[in-house]
Amino acid sequence: MTSQSHPLGEFGRIARFFKPLAAGFPGARGLRDDAAVFGVPEGRELVVTTDAMVAGVHFFPDDAPADIAAKLMRSNLSDLAAMGAEPLAYTLVTALPRGLDESWLEAFAAGLGEEQHRFGIALAGGDSVSTSGPITLSVTAFGLVPTGCALPRWGGQPGDRVFITGSIGDAALGLEIAYGRLDVPDEETRAHLLRRMRRPDPRISVGPRLIGLASGAMDVSDGLVADLGHLCEESGCAALLRADAVPLSDAARGAIDGDPVRLALAITGGDDYELLFTAPPSARDALAALAAECGVAITEIGELRPGTPGDVAVLDASDAPLPLTRRGWDHF
Numbered sequence: 001m002t003s004q005s006h007p008l009g010e011f012g013r014i015a016r017f018f019k020p021l022a023a024g025f026p027g028a029r030g031l032r033d034d035a036a037v038f039g040v041p042e043g044r045e046l047v048v049t050t051d052a053m054v055a056g057v058h059f060f061p062d063d064a065p066a067d068i069a070a071k072l073m074r075s076n077l078s079d080l081a082a083m084g085a086e087p088l089a090y091t092l093v094t095a096l097p098r099g100l101d102e103s104w105l106e107a108f109a110a111g112l113g114e115e116q117h118r119f120g121i122a123l124a125g126g127d128s129v130s131t132s133g134p135i136t137l138s139v140t141a142f143g144l145v146p147t148g149c150a151l152p153r154w155g156g157q158p159g160d161r162v163f164i165t166g167s168i169g170d171a172a173l174g175l176e177i178a179y180g181r182l183d184v185p186d187e188e189t190r191a192h193l194l195r196r197m198r199r200p201d202p203r204i205s206v207g208p209r210l211i212g213l214a215s216g217a218m219d220v221s222d223g224l225v226a227d228l229g230h231l232c233e234e235s236g237c238a239a240l241l242r243a244d245a246v247p248l249s250d251a252a253r254g255a256i257d258g259d260p261v262r263l264a265l266a267i268t269g270g271d272d273y274e275l276l277f278t279a280p281p282s283a284r285d286a287l288a289a290l291a292a293e294c295g296v297a298i299t300e301i302g303e304l305r306p307g308t309p310g311d312v313a314v315l316d317a318s319d320a321p322l323p324l325t326r327r328g329w330d331h332f
């Protein structure tokens, strides 16, 4: 039970909601010290990634706190996977409006606890501040990778094929539904798309196993076309993306219904948190075996070519350029 008439205060909140989340991680020092302390096992390196989320930008202010917790955690776990790293611990910054009910924080912390259990990660520390602006949350995730093996965005070469895990476009279509800009009458289809927007599926089982197979890798957050552009730019080459080869869930296929504008939205809308990577054609059999073992689809969607770095040609089924008004999300 929480009560607004007897607010817990900053330290009461930390003790009540966050200390239990740090209990399984000795390096957190029970959230009683000024910082966390932890070592890295011999032969491994620390991978560190940070992503923030802001109400109204990354989620809707009235979204369920547990869904917000899930997306915050999963978007960071996706970056660890994109580096080939396994989750270890995370720190959390909460900037919350003063009047926010403690029950919001209670549900948010409960959501984080579920995510920790699901993905094998623990809270190491953080910071709690008030804000005169919207709810703002940030996670810094720490992961471990064998020394020297972190997957770079810049390892792709002309002739490498482009692969993607899972499916693309669910979240972008879900967002259109949430904004009331897309009408999807089928309840099951709508629920699937909204779920994938709110709770992406970070490919943490696949990422570490791409070491030795993938030449370059990243995760898709801004949009498939934009992020392939980022990978190509870092790899110093161009790419061909076959829009008809991009894997779609049944729900996304139903919602797109052959409409090229909706297909364009799916491949540029972002929030997918799938792994985008390059590998030589000789890796195909090993990737098929990996997909079967992990139970996650891995689909070939294009190839890297010599050309202007970052240039992505998107072709439709009849090899005509697919008209795109943008490549992906840009905060500014």
Ligand SMILES: Nc1ncnc2c1ncn2[C@@H]1O[C@H](COP(=O)(O)OP(=O)(O)O)[C@@H](O)[C@H]1O
Residues within 6 Å of the ligand: 050, 051, 079, 219, 221, 222
């Ligand atoms: N404010 C910042 N300060 C320092 N580094 C940043 C900042 N914003 C982004 N970066 C770095 O720029 C790169 C690209 O960031 P971003 O597009 O957010 O990556 P991702 O989509 O994987 O989260 C990353 O290496 C990230 O660490």
Ligand SMILES: Cc1ncc(C[n+]2csc(CCOP(=O)(O)OP(=O)(O)O)c2C)c(N)n1
Residues within 6 Å of the ligand: 051, 052, 056, 057, 058, 059, 060, 075, 175, 221, 222, 269, 270, 271, 329, 331
């Ligand atoms: C309310 C709301 N509006 C719009 C979006 C769409 N959106 C917001 S940020 C973003 C891109 C990903 O976020 P970003 O902060 O760029 O993450 P990063 O690339 O750093 O991983 C998208 C697709 C959303 N998820 N929720």
Ligand SMILES: [Mg+2]
Residues within 6 Å of the ligand: 050, 051
């Ligand atoms: Mg980022």
Ligand SMILES: [Mg+2]
Residues within 6 Å of the ligand: 078, 079, 082, 218, 219, 220, 221
């Ligand atoms: Mg990323």
Ligand SMILES: [Mg+2]
Residues within 6 Å of the ligand: 221, 222, 329
């Ligand atoms: Mg981004």
